[in-house]
Amino acid sequence: MAASAPLYTWQQPDWPQLRYDAAAASPALLRARELKGEVSGMARAIGLEGLVEAEQELWMQEAVATAAIEGERLELAAVRSSVMRRLGTGDDTGPTDRHVDGLVEVIYDATTNFDQPLDADRLCRWQSALFPGGTTGIRRIAVGRYRDHADPMQIVSGLPGREVVHYTAPPSSSVAREMDAFLAWFAQTQRAGMDGIARAAIAHLWFETIHPFEDGNGRVGRAVADMALAQDTGASTRLFSLSRQLLVDRKGYYDALSKGQSGGMDVTAFVQWFAQAFGQACIASSQVIQSSLERSRFWSRHARYALNERQRLLLCRLLEAGDGGFLGGLNVEKYLKMVRVSKATATRDLSDLVRNGMLHTVGQGKALRYYVTVPGWTHGVADDSGLQGGAAA
Structure with missing residues (x-):
């Protein structure tokens, strides 16, 4: 054989x-x-x-x-x-x-x-x-x-x-x-x-x-x-x-x-x-x-602003998630699940970040969403004309 x-x-x-x-x-x-x-x-x-x-x-x-x-x-x-x-x-x-x-x-x-x-x-x-x-x-x-x-x-x-x-x-x-x-x-x-x-x-x-x-x-x-x-x-x-x-x-x-x-x-x-x-x-x-590189540039652009630990951790999370990585965007309720503060404090944290150009908003009322402001990031939002609040220069 x-x-x-x-x-x-x-x-x-x-x-x-x-x-x-x-x-x-x-x-x-x-x-x-x-x-x-x-x-x-x-x-x-x-x-x-x-x-x-x-x-x-x-x-x-x-x-x-x-x-x-x-x-x-x-x-x-x-x-x-x-x-x-x-x-x-x-x-x-x-x-x-x-x-x-x-x-x-x-x-x-x-x-x-x-x-x-x-x-x-x-x-x-x-x-x-x-x-x-x-x-x-x-x-x-x-x-x-x-x-x-x-x-x-x-x-x-x-x-x-x-x-x-x-x-x-x-x-x-x-x-x-x-x-x-x-x-x-x-x-x-x-x-x-x-x-x-x-x-x-x-x-x-x-x-x-x-x-x-x-x-x-x-x-x-x-x-x-x-x-x-x-x-x-x-x-x-x-x-x-x-x-x-x-x-x-x-x-x-x-x-x-x-x-x-x-x-x-x-x-x-x-x-x-x-x-x-x-x-x-x-x-x-x-x-x-x-x-x-984008995260490094973000921190360099906003180095002059003082942040509390909650805000810094939030921004780190949003930046690490990347463009469109934070599903559905951020609202006050989602932020409250991350931090142990009152709704008023959470709203103030987010408003400060918008005023400093680190976040921008899309929508109004209950549909209001916050997004980290990085040049070139669209977060899946087709129409940028709806941006509100501060945008980074």
């Missing part, structure tokens, strides 16, 4: 000679590089000081998204606190979570220490940081070392007894050898002038195909891609959140990985998909940076 054809890429006789068609992938790679250049240009225009808020937001997005892809929901306050401590932009009064801190540390090391060699020890320390208690849930797992269990390493979904096997990785006995080949390629291609975005795509696909750890492969593999992209940029400033875009198209991400792991050595299709995803991540980053 003839032997069955290899099911996975790693079972092919010419594994791991992954390659891609540079000409076919060129349009997607060029477009991704153009979008990356636009983000970098915005960052240079703003300057490092102006980027602090945007970079903090992108760090938070990356941490939350890379965990969410694996079905983990992190507490946003703990993520914000951890990111601020790591970046040195806040104090130590926020909530702490060892699990969150470990994840942020991995992302930080991959992005900021991109010029340091990537070796087995470093990868094992990353994986160990993700599981500070040595468990996933209540199940003990191997941490700080490659997997060594005899059972097949499989990605499975479905209820017990009706499982669907989506992928089977190389056996544990070959992981060390497989990783030696991968790490040698990663070091060699950094010096060989390979397209940096294509290199990040192949590095991620290759790492996920080996699946070297008992758990945490997705998060570590995305950190590897982040490191490759940082090496391509040559700077440690985080200007995008790749994981956020992968989460947005989670099904597409898993489908692209699956196809890349079950075909031949030509992974052009995965490189194209990855380049498009990275380009979308750059577009999203441009929006984050632009929003951060």
Whole structure:
């Protein structure tokens, strides 16, 4: 009986000679590089000081998204606190979570220490940081070392007894050898002038195909891609959140990985998909940076006005919600749900902000709504002729 054809890429006789068609992938790679250049240009225009808020937001997005892809929901306050401590932009009064801190540390090391060699020890320390208690849930797992269990390493979904096997990785006995080949390629291609975005795509696909750890492969593999992209940029400033875009198209991400792991050595299709995803991540980053710049300009324009804490918190919330992000606009009743003051005090707070040009109003009577005044923001209001109250100059 003839032997069955290899099911996975790693079972092919010419594994791991992954390659891609540079000409076919060129349009997607060029477009991704153009979008990356636009983000970098915005960052240079703003300057490092102006980027602090945007970079903090992108760090938070990356941490939350890379965990969410694996079905983990992190507490946003703990993520914000951890990111601020790591970046040195806040104090130590926020909530702490060892699990969150470990994840942020991995992302930080991959992005900021991109010029340091990537070796087995470093990868094992990353994986160990993700599981500070040595468990996933209540199940003990191997941490700080490659997997060594005899059972097949499989990605499975479905209820017990009706499982669907989506992928089977190389056996544990070959992981060390497989990783030696991968790490040698990663070091060699950094010096060989390979397209940096294509290199990040192949590095991620290759790492996920080996699946070297008992758990945490997705998060570590995305950190590897982040490191490759940082090496391509040559700077440690985080200007995008790749994981956020992968989460947005989670099904597409898993489908692209699956196809890349079950075909031949030509992974052009995965490189194209990855380049498009990275380009979308750059577009999203441009929006984050632009929003951060708009908030910074807003505070600069109105720096001369004294605000009470209620007013400052309200404006922060409206600015963070963005253009049209505060559904239905703000009225006195909504404001009263945020603060513990009398209706008269709430009305006075809002009137002061209108008089100072920080808010403007639309409608009258019970239909009166308050909106933060930022040039270019329409808040979904089609006719600006109905604006009342003070508008910022």
